[in-house]
Amino acid sequence: MIYMSDSLNNAKRNVYKVNSELQNSHLVIQNFGNASSRFLNGFVIKPSGIILRESNHKEMVQMDLEGNKLDGDLNPSSDEPTHRILYTDKDINGVVHTHSKYATAFAQANLEVPNLGTTHSDFSKYSIFVTEQLDKDEVVNDYELNTGKKIIETIKSKGISMLETPGILSIRHGVFSWGKTIEDALKNAEIIEYLAELCFITRNLNPSSETIEDFISSKHFNRKHGPNKYYGQ
Ligand SMILES: [Zn+2]
Numbered sequence: 001m002i003y004m005s006d007s008l009n010n011a012k013r014n015v016y017k018v019n020s021e022l023q024n025s026h027l028v029i030q031n032f033g034n035a036s037s038r039f040l041n042g043f044v045i046k047p048s049g050i051i052l053r054e055s056n057h058k059e060m061v062q063m064d065l066e067g068n069k070l071d072g073d074l075n076p077s078s079d080e081p082t083h084r085i086l087y088t089d090k091d092i093n094g095v096v097h098t099h100s101k102y103a104t105a106f107a108q109a110n111l112e113v114p115n116l117g118t119t120h121s122d123f124s125k126y127s128i129f130v131t132e133q134l135d136k137d138e139v140v141n142d143y144e145l146n147t148g149k150k151i152i153e154t155i156k157s158k159g160i161s162m163l164e165t166p167g168i169l170s171i172r173h174g175v176f177s178w179g180k181t182i183e184d185a186l187k188n189a190e191i192i193e194y195l196a197e198l199c200f201i202t203r204n205l206n207p208s209s210e211t212i213e214d215f216i217s218s219k220h221f222n223r224k225h226g227p228n229k230y231y232g233q
Pocket of ligand 1: 032097098099174
């Protein structure tokens, strides 16, 4: 048996655990989802096309940031290039991808999820944005890599840092969320779905519901994430 370092073994255990939690959550049907965690100079991600409950942590795949597989018998998830591009942002240590129902509906409709209330403001002052459209060439060649590039470009174009938003809607596709840890990325995938559903209900009740006032939004975000944060629920 090939020697596996304790730290790699632990990283694989954690990635397997979070992928299992994701798989068992309401955010994923069938096999539409994956999670990864930064590890050393790369990351660990779920392999492609496995049935998680029939698998185990040893099958998780270690990648570097150039797209080389460093450890694992199987191929990484087909979304690996998107995860890889997101790890070029040094603040991000975990990435989750889902096709959760309400958020994906917004992505398909090319509609961002506006900040309508304090629940949203607790996680971001901004809308959950939708990426710009990929052109035909970007889809035909290196689609997953270009999906990641569009995410970075879209966040940059908004003038914010990646950690100022829990994630993004990849146009016509689904959710990519991220965080300081893989656990945060999973929580953020959950909150994005919840915010999309809340927005859908709110705008159905009152189609002209406006975005929250900036001073309330800032208060909520800063008491949880600002330099003088004090809020815990
Ligand atoms: Zn997908």
